Amino acid sequence: MHTSSRLPRNFQANALTVALEALRTAGEPWLDLTLSNPTRCGFAYPEDAIRSALASPEVLFHEPDSRGARPAREAIAAWHGHSVEADDLVLTASTSEAYSWLFKLLGDPGDEVLVPSPSYPLFEWLARLEGLRATSVAAYYADRWHLDLDAIEAACGSRTRAIVVVNPNNPTGHFLSRGEWTGLTALCARRELALIVDEVFSDYALKPAPDHLPTALEDADPPCPVFVLSGLSKVAALPQLKLGWIIARGSAAKPLLEPMAFIADQFLSVSSPTQTAAPAILRLAPGIQAQILFRLRANLDALDEALAAFPQLSRLPVEGGWSVLVRRPTLDTDEASALRILREARVLVQPGHFFDLPSEAYLVLSLLPPEAVFRNGIGRMLFYGL
Numbered sequence: 001m002h003t004s005s006r007l008p009r010n011f012q013a014n015a016l017t018v019a020l021e022a023l024r025t026a027g028e029p030w031l032d033l034t035l036s037n038p039t040r041c042g043f044a045y046p047e048d049a050i051r052s053a054l055a056s057p058e059v060l061f062h063e064p065d066s067r068g069a070r071p072a073r074e075a076i077a078a079w080h081g082h083s084v085e086a087d088d089l090v091l092t093a094s095t096s097e098a099y100s101w102l103f104k105l106l107g108d109p110g111d112e113v114l115v116p117s118p119s120y121p122l123f124e125w126l127a128r129l130e131g132l133r134a135t136s137v138a139a140y141y142a143d144r145w146h147l148d149l150d151a152i153e154a155a156c157g158s159r160t161r162a163i164v165v166v167n168p169n170n171p172t173g174h175f176l177s178r179g180e181w182t183g184l185t186a187l188c189a190r191r192e193l194a195l196i197v198d199e200v201f202s203d204y205a206l207k208p209a210p211d212h213l214p215t216a217l218e219d220a221d222p223p224c225p226v227f228v229l230s231g232l233s234k235v236a237a238l239p240q241l242k243l244g245w246i247i248a249r250g251s252a253a254k255p256l257l258e259p260m261a262f263i264a265d266q267f268l269s270v271s272s273p274t275q276t277a278a279p280a281i282l283r284l285a286p287g288i289q290a291q292i293l294f295r296l297r298a299n300l301d302a303l304d305e306a307l308a309a310f311p312q313l314s315r316l317p318v319e320g321g322w323s324v325l326v327r328r329p330t331l332d333t334d335e336a337s338a339l340r341i342l343r344e345a346r347v348l349v350q351p352g353h354f355f356d357l358p359s360e361a362y363l364v365l366s367l368l369p370p371e372a373v374f375r376n377g378i379g380r381m382l383f384y385g386l
């Protein structure tokens with residue numbers, strides 16, 4: 001049977017997944033330092049308030065609006081501030097879906113989007129499934145991460161349609177600097193590209209640089225079309241509610257709202273109960289975020305304390321987000337190191353190459369696990385060696 005060439009050629013599990021499955025089959029426990037599902041991290045969610053938000057009488061009615069229910073859009077606009085209005089928004093079922101709609105909007109099959117790497121590994125497949133190509137352009141690390149704007153411009157070709165950045169980035173935690181923002185928007189304007197800015201982690205600033213850009217929304221009228229993405233999966237740590245959104249920012253983006261609404265109208269994919277609950281859920285978000293921020297800081301402190309006894313190891317600064325990069329001597333590949341840590345220490349971590357990190361030197365840890373799990377996992381990992 002013919003299947004689309006947009007799909008992977010095979011679905012073979014990678015070596016780490018195979019090793020994990022072997023532990024599972026043997027009934028062996030392990031500590032998961034890749035945990036990124038906030039609903040499994042022991043946070044005290046306001047359960048009654050979440051249930052009652054989802055139980056209002058309105059959840060029994062369906063009044064489709066291709067851009068998403070207006071009260072939900074108004075609440076999201078108010079949450080963001082920065083003069084965002086309900087009419088600037090299109091709701092989606094997730095940030096991933098937001099990407100797929102933007103790729104449909106901006107590209108034809110064979111076109112390309114540029115993505116500074118290291119970054120979130122899903123882009124390659126989200127683009128390919130829309131018939132587009134995601135081309136990585138390496139960022140570089142020198143005291144902090146830097147976008148290589150000259151390399152991005154050199155990579156722009158006649159089929160390039162957009163640049164995708166994540167602010168702060170996953171997994172590096174890098175916030176764009178104001179200089180990078182000015183350079184990027186000018187580059188996009190020169191090359192007639194759209195700029196997609198994924199800000200799902202923007203509420204989780206930890207130690208941002210003084211010149212960081214907390215949100216692209218600070219720029220009310222950028223010189224190119226800008227689309228800012230976010231969603232409840234990180235804003236309220238409720239990925240199961242399946243609500244994301246796209247904010248069209250600036251006069252160059254506004255004309256694209258109508259074609260985007262046309263795409264949204266073909267799917268109407270956001271559930272009515274979720275849209276109805278969104279305003280109440282957003283009121284709960286600060287309380288949930290405060291717990292997560294506390295956890296991120298506590299785990300980072302625990303890591304620093306543990307690494308102090310291992311001068312050959314270090315971690316990179318984390319400006320924001322839910323993960324941290326640990327740097328180790330490259331005596332073997334990052335995959336061999338992650339496999340060894342899993343088999344010997346019974347701790348699951350991710351090798352940096354999953355995120356296109358530029359060498360074998362990095363392991364990626366989630367800062368979200370419960371503090372006892374994180375501390376124990378780090379201790380075991382360091383005892384057995386990286």
Ligand SMILES: Cc1ncc(COP(=O)(O)O)c(C=O)c1O
Pocket residue numbers: 036093094095096097120166170198200230231232233234239243244
């Ligand atoms: C940078 C980034 N964007 C988007 C997402 C996915 O968000 P959603 O659950 O809204 O699709 C993630 C999930 O980890 C992410 O790391």
